[in-house]
Amino acid sequence: MSRTTLILCATTEGHTARIAERIAQRLRGKGRRVEIHRADAVPAGLEPAGYDGVIVGSSIHYGRHPGFLRALVRRFRTALTAQPSAFFSVSLSAGGPGAKPEAARRYLETFLRQVDWHPPQTATFAGALQYSKYGVFKRLLMRMIVGIAGGDTDPTRDYEYTDWNAVDRFADEFAQRLKQA
Ligand SMILES: Cc1cc2nc3c(=O)[nH]c(=O)nc-3n(C[C@H](O)[C@H](O)[C@H](O)COP(=O)(O)O)c2cc1C
Structure with a gap:
């Protein structure tokens, strides 16, 4: 099996892409290969089943994750469910002044319920x-x-x-899952 991890990120102002890059760097530091793609510009023919694990990350705008990400996760759900996978959600509700962590968690859970995907590892990260x-x-x-x-x-x-240490811990936990898979 390939030792490459796939990261798909949905970002509007670029912050989720920075978090994805940080996770990628952390995994690369552990000897893993990582490919990152924007979820709204996935190359034709990309198949998550060809990777050793998949991380999906997305920001919240106007109380929801983007519709194109819902469509993409539904399309890839079988592969996502069959291999190590994780999801992270980025928002201002998750951290910073006036944060509402329970709202951040709700955004994440609503999305996963809508797409009927139940990754074993999830996180909410404060955005920018x-x-x-x-x-x-x-x-x-x-x-x-x-x-x-x-x-x-x-x-x-x-x-x-963003709590970058929390992002690193997320990457480390995922690396551990890949090792155990
Ligand atoms: C127009 C707009 C709407 C937003 N709506 C929400 C929201 O409903 N709830 C929330 O917690 N954060 C909200 N945010 C904050 C974003 O999730 C945050 O800025 C995040 O870092 C954006 O990540 P991105 O650059 O990857 O898109 C909003 C940001 C913008 C610019």
């Missing part, structure tokens, strides 16, 4: 507020929503809340 990447409307909207929640509203800078 990237005002520099938002257009005028999104910046206004985010300042308003984040302000109500008691979060950071200075639009002249970006904020990152």
